[in-house]
Amino acid sequence: MGKLNELENDPLAPLLLSYNDFPPMIKLCFLYCAVFPKGYNIEKDELIKLWMAQGYIRPIGNKEMEVIGQEYFDYLATRSFFQKFDKDDEDNVTRCKMSDAVHDFAQFLTKHEYFSIEADGSEESLTKTSLEKFRHSMLVLGRRASFPVSIFKAKKLRSLLIHSEFEVSFHVLQGLFDHLTCLRALKITGKVSWGQNSIYAIPKEIEKLVHLRYLKLSLLMREELPDIVCELFNLQTLEVEHCPRLKRLPQGIGKLVNLRHLIYYYSNLDYMPKGFERLTCLRTLTEFVVSGGKYSGKACNIEGLRHLNHLGGVFRITGLGNVTDVDEAENAELEKKRNVVDLGLWFDKDEEGEEADHEEIIEALKPHSNLVALDILGFKGKITFPKWIMSLNNLKSLHLRSCEKCEILPPLGKLPSLETLYIAGMSGKRVGDEFFGIGSDCNIAFPKLKFLRVVDMFEWEEWGFGITRSNVKEDVMVMPCLNYLDIQFCFKLKALPGYLLEITALEKLEILCCPILEQRYRKGTGEDWAKVAHVPTITINRQYVQGIF
Template sequence: MEKNMFGFSLTERTIEIRPPMTTSFNDVSMVHGREAVKEELLNRLLNESSQEPAISIVSIVGMGGIGKTTLARLVFNIDKVKTHFDNKIWVCVSEPFDEIRISKAILESLGDDASKLAGLETILQHISQYLDRKKFFLVLDDVWTEDSKNWEQIKDCLKCGSQGSRNLVTTRKENASKTIGATSMIMLGTLSKNESWSLFRQIAFSGDADEKLEDIGRKIVAKCKGLPLSIKTLGSLLRFKTNSGEWQSVLHSEMWEIEEVERRIFPPLLVSYYDLPSTLKKCFSYCAIFPKNHEIEKDELIKLWMAQSYLKDERNKDMELIGEEYFENLAMRSFFQDFKKNKYDGSIESCKMHDMVHDFAQFLTKKECFIVEVDNYNESQLKSSLKNAQQSMIIVRAERDSFPTCICNENKLRSLLVKSQDPRSQLTQAKLFDNSSLRALQFISLRNIQEIPREIKKMIHLRYLDLSYNENLKELPKELCDLYNLQTLNIADCYKLTKLPQEMGKLINLRHLIINPFIIEYMPKGNEELTCLRTLENFVLSSSSHGGKACSIGSLKNLTNLRCLGFSGLGNVGDVDEVKRANLRNKTNLLSLILDFGNGSSERDEIIVEALEPPPNLVKLCLENYGGKTIWPNWIVSLTQLKELRLFRCYNCEYLSPLGKLSSLESLFIGMVYSVKKVEKEFLGIESDATARSSIVFPKLKNLEFNYMYEWKEWDDITLKGDELVTTIMPSLHYLNISYAPYLKKLPNYILQSPKLKQLEIEHCPILRPRYEKGIGEDWHKISHIPDVTFFS
């Protein structure tokens, strides 16, 4: 009524986001004005003295957003640092300080599995064994604690290292640097005027700077007061704007006058934030639910956005694809960083938020997002803090017997994410399932969950349910199938859960069903009703009828929206015509297909593979436990978009198919193909040397791996006159890994001469290693030009 009285109208502001001119998410640090301090830091890390203490600790101190972590990363990855130390270890300390978590992180960086270790003393003993008399370089990033007692046991453990070992600490607090016992300190200042402009210009302009925009840009940079994070944030915002009016709007924004937050950081973030459409604002602020330094899984985040109704299906575009666009948008504006990418296709799998960006997100949500550590809380204080909370993450770091009752009684909560970091956790949560307001519920790694209460049916708005890694979960109630709004059900790694409810067909809005292969005994009937499914990671094909309860592969006929599909137990299929009724070829949205036959012993597998026939736009194909003698169905040449191919446990295959004919292939993994003794030129898809001259073989292949090829002895080379071979076979190859090939004698020249080969790994190959080992191998000269060569014994 008041809106109408004042004549207000609601409009949705939209902006056009252009993709950057260079490759997205390059994630290469843009470091300006730090050359002198970098050399000073290297000098303190690499120069040794007999008078130095047993543990030499160097600290970098400066305010948030000044570039401490960037500088530490810069020196951490320099080649002369890599060669100077026996071990390099990176640990983000952050808040709250947790000795066990930090110690486990150190141990895992050394290559050990700390997940099953309990007790600080046990973990520290393992660290001492690894570092005994070794020269190590340990970075402790983002230290806050000023209590010296927190460090005593860890410091004593690290004394086992040899003289010349170094610890590098980054912190905002000078007192924290003194507490940890820093022997030298570098106070990191702001960038100069020229350095600030250089950084801003590199980000904001894709080419030459427009004179009008440059004048405004210099004034904006001056307001950033030399802080790299502020400069990077605004540069990322303005590179998508092309007229001076938009730049003037940023320059004259009132956000620069804000006083109730950190004036040097939040104003630029606010300017960039208020430039976002309303939907993106919600998506960004939701990220406040994660703790600082949390590794955010991209796909999980998009599904959580979906659960909150932040994403809507558009014409010809799924919510998931819209979520991908939103994620890219936020990443291009520097709200995300530290991207981890898939080694095969380069896609982003996870990211983190800078701690100042996280503080900003918390500021925006005004305590609506709440993070609590269950092992260290006061019930009354927690109840007060949760008063306005809509999203909450609970982290269990130590064993407890009960769930905070005040959380169970909060009817405003829309998201509740519970993650255990202690394998002994024994939380109970029965009352929680009375909460009908939740849109997203996650219980991960909680030992005491054996079944889900029938009361879950009350959660009528639930869209996201993640029960993964609950190793004692045995059963899902049929009442779960009343949650008709459910979009995501994740029950991965629930190894005692062998059956799904028979009423699964009622989940008509389910889009993602994530389960492990060969754990669920069969897929219940009604599967054909799940027409919204985008992800069906393991469609289980049973060897028995289970009393008519199981559905057949033909029930997939109407699931036309599938994008990711996996089969388990394809060897159990009895009727090939039933395979054809699945009609995979017409599932034009299908991008990823996993074919796991289970027993891998039948030549009949070839007939089944031929009958499956996926659509030609398939991007990823995996073939596992396959019993056929050949891996070349007639339809494979039609896969003109195929980028990744994985062949694993194809036991009866004696020859590799002409995979070089797959012109779009970027990653090829071949493992446990035991019967192959020789890789011949037919593998390249060429018939003669003459053909090789006139074509490019594997033109886009970047990653090539051969693992566990126990009978492999020879890899045919091809001899051509002249140098044409170097540019026609695998011209894009970047990474080659050969593992557990004990009888392989040598590598072909056409591989070693691939012009872009940057990384070669040879693991457990007793004949290859002495042949190519640096300085002593007879063929070392053939690989000496490759920048990164690693041997593992």
């Protein structure tokens, strides 16, 4: 109360009025933000995971902790305690900042428990205040700074977030793990500068961090995470990023039964360890790698996904070319993973040899109809794509890449929500009317499509000339919302359909390495220049022919 009385006649007093109305758990969540330096870009999803690690978010009924965390974030945002939001393509907030006044207010309320240091020279002193009182800290260390080992005295520290432009040495890590055994959140990251700020080994003393719930490491220069990490039974989040040498997760990872988020960006895993199927609490998984026979004694097959039904967000399965048993694919039960909204199915393969029928495999991998984005890579079905694509009524983005043997596209024009379509590396010579799906049950093809890119269709010659304004009913429309049309490396394509070029919404046309199209739509002299002249921005071979994008 003493702190709050000090603010009664202060410019920060209006913030105090709002703060006093906060529910107790939201007060804790707000105060935690004092750990960040002024002007820091706060990653929303990371912040929620850090709140979870501190126990500030408790389950309520069947509601996910992550959902509750989002509600807490929104509560603070709507009261202007967060601002300057970055958003993704779906208008979801990804990052934010606190204003200087709000940051000062948070630090005033927590000045004996939270601190952040930004140093790029001599060691910042941590002796001004009793370190034993500190609970949460962030260190931002420039290249000329040295690690402030005096922080080892803060033995009750529960959060330590380090961003360093130099290597955090093995001995420093040993010291951290030896002394800061109350940690619930540990983050060690740096700028991508290979060799200067990398982590080359993880000391075995990490097993002392028995309370740790959040662990994030970047620039780890190892081929495998050590098995000792599997002794951290309370881990909720394990994240490694910018670790291109990483090939293996710990063989005992199945012990981490409380793990909710397993994230590994820019890594090259060989397989998923046996026991992975026990991680049934997982909400986030970057990638599930299906391995070939080389790792059969160590690896979990695709059937291991069966009970991981809480998975959500963005999820990719790679190595599908290694699947030899259709039943295993079916037993993965992707259709039960209703929270996965962005799915990648990649049919790469470890070794040469026979492959199972890709068409059977992909049909067995039917996702839930909630799917919003789908990326299919390397599929070798000889005729067409899976039938279930046409049941994805919520699909907004579809990428079909390097599906070399597929000659026929499904009637994608029937997908009611599709906004982005990317097609690359198919072998067909003609895209016919079936692509548009116009019929008695559909008189608008691609009703919401805004972006269409077609790349590397080396044999493609003709594009759906059966539909023209003279032989269809007046109420039939094709891609009425198309805004951006991009055609690249389609060497044999003779022309673009006239009805596409008549779309009034079309704002940009891009043509690259398509010699026939280049001649046909050349400004002023091309035989069909008049058909595209109304498009505000046109580039041919990356040269602006019209407009400035």
